[in-house]
Amino acid sequence: MNQDRSIATQIVELIQAEGMPVGAHLPAQMLADKLRVSRSPVNEALALLHEKGVLTRERNRGFFLAREVAAPAGELATQLGLTEPDLAGAAYFQIAEDLLQGKLENEVSEQLLKARYGLTATQLNTVLKRIAQEGWAERKPGYGWEFSSMLTTPDSLLQSYRLRLALEPAALLEPGYRIERKTIERLRAAENHLLSGGIETDTADQLHDRGVRFHESLVEASGNPFFIDTIRRVNRVRRLLSYRSMRHRERYPEHAKQHLHLLDLLARDRNEEASAAMREHLEHTLSALAKISQILEP
Incomplete structure (x- = not known):
């Protein structure tokens, strides 16, 4: 698949996943960081989306969302001719x-x-x-x-969750914790998308990335670089086994509801309750994964 088209499709998926409104700015460096690629192919993909009418370009300012991305990302990518055999x-x-x-x-x-x-x-x-x-x-x-042999056993995924169980509730209690309202609204839109059908239609990549963005965004609001670096590292290396666990999607509606509850608490600055809810949420996930650990066996 042409790399520009592949990254353009991922940008469309990101726009929809984060509920970006018309007029939203899409900085190339931000996209490169989120997609973990260099800026050069991102700039080429942005130019392609500009040609397709999804984005507008403003001199010396960059690219902005030109129209609402309402259709499923995969369907829109097909309509725009962005999909080829990958x-x-x-x-x-x-x-x-x-x-x-x-x-x-x-x-x-x-x-x-x-x-x-x-x-x-x-x-x-x-x-x-x-x-x-x-x-x-x-x-x-x-x-x-x-x-790496680190994440090729069922215990590895469970161990990564136990690390998160120690870290994420604590991050919500950091002095000076501050999460922006627009971040809460973006994350809330992503969870509502899942409950509106995205759980069944999103790819394993999309499901994993939505979860990663939710938890990393909450930890990033702590402002603690040690917490932030650790959560990013563990999320990178747990991806391999996470894909297999997504064969069992019946647990996702409850997860999405728990995420929305966490956002409601943080929006009201009730961080102690949010920390307890985060612990309960991760314990719930850990318990669910333990019950389906056989699918992680070779």
Whole structure:
């Protein structure tokens, strides 16, 4: 898939996920940070969305949302001609599944991956760059790649939640905690989208990223860089096993309602209650994951 089109599709998904209003500014650096890519392809994708009429461009100011993104992101991307067979995306998920099933060695060559998954050098580079950014593989000195064994067992995902259980409720009690109203409204819109049908229609990527954005946004409002860095790191490396847990989506409506309750408490500056609610929320998730841990087995 053409990289500009792929990133343009992701930008459309982000616009809808965050409920951005018409006129919202889309800074390239902000998008690059959220999508974990460089600014160059983001700028090209923004230019493509400008051509398609989704964005307007203002001299010396950048890009702004030109119209409401009401249709499902995938449907709109198809209407705009942004979708093509995503071979790199399919290979990414297949590599993850093969690794979890023990079908891949921990150390592999790029040639083996290219041949096994039918990828071009460019497509393979895209896949490996994404995997490396998420923290579950790294390039070996001189030759090949090595996958991390950290998140290839059911206990790994549960351990990551226990770390979050220690960190996230505490972040809400930090002195000077401040979450902006527009952040609360953006997160509230994303949860309402899920309850309005997004749980069934969103991809595993979209579901994972919505959850990540919710929890990182709440921790970021603490202003504590140690908390913020830790939550970002654990969210990057837990992605691999999170995808499998999304086969069981019946737990998501309750999660979305719990998220909305947390936002209501924070909007009223009731942080102690929010901290207790966050602990209860993460304990609920941990319990649910423990019950379906068999799907995380190789």
